[in-house]
Amino acid sequence: MELDNIDFQILRLLSENSRIQWKDLGKQIHMTGQAVGNRIKKLEESGVIKAYSLIVDEMKLGLSYTAFVIIYMKTANHNSFIRFINSQNEVNEAHRVSGEGCYHLKIKVNSQEKLNLFLEKVLDYGNYTLYLSIQKIKQGDSLISP
Numbered sequence: 001m002e003l004d005n006i007d008f009q010i011l012r013l014l015s016e017n018s019r020i021q022w023k024d025l026g027k028q029i030h031m032t033g034q035a036v037g038n039r040i041k042k043l044e045e046s047g048v049i050k051a052y053s054l055i056v057d058e059m060k061l062g063l064s065y066t067a068f069v070i071i072y073m074k075t076a077n078h079n080s081f082i083r084f085i086n087s088q089n090e091v092n093e094a095h096r097v098s099g100e101g102c103y104h105l106k107i108k109v110n111s112q113e114k115l116n117l118f119l120e121k122v123l124d125y126g127n128y129t130l131y132l133s134i135q136k137i138k139q140g141d142s143l144i145s146p
Contacts (some may be wrong), residue, residue, distance in 0.1 A: 001046040008032070010039055015140070018052045055139070062110040064135035070101035072127040078102070081125040090118050099103070101129070
């Protein structure tokens with residue numbers, strides 16, 4: 001699907017508030033609500049919009065520890081590790097990377113003990129380097145521009 005400037009405007013506004021009414025979104029970009037709805041449906045059907053999400057205050061949920069873990073695998077077979085990280089609620093993001101390490105993980109936990117338990121399990125698959133977040137500076141996607 002070829003995206004135009006209007007599609008990018010719609011994506012930007014939806015990324016700011018995915019619950020916005022089509023009519024209200026249309027007013028901001030000078031289109032009818034029905035025309036906006038048709039474009040959104042096309043964006044969804046083509047896979048440009050994969051899902052809608054919710055952003056919560058992690059501190060209010062008690063998830064006060066954010067850790068970044070670089071994993072150094074001890075085997076070339078990564079399938080069991082991938083199954084492991086997909087089964088762990090603590091893993092907020094996981095990326096296979098080039099450069100330092102094999103995987104970079106973003107972990108959210110409510111205590112140092114939970115972090116230690118997770119890290120002990122990681123040792124079954126390889127070694128790691130741990131970085132603790134001191135302060136969140138930015139959150140969210142800002143890539144929506146033509």
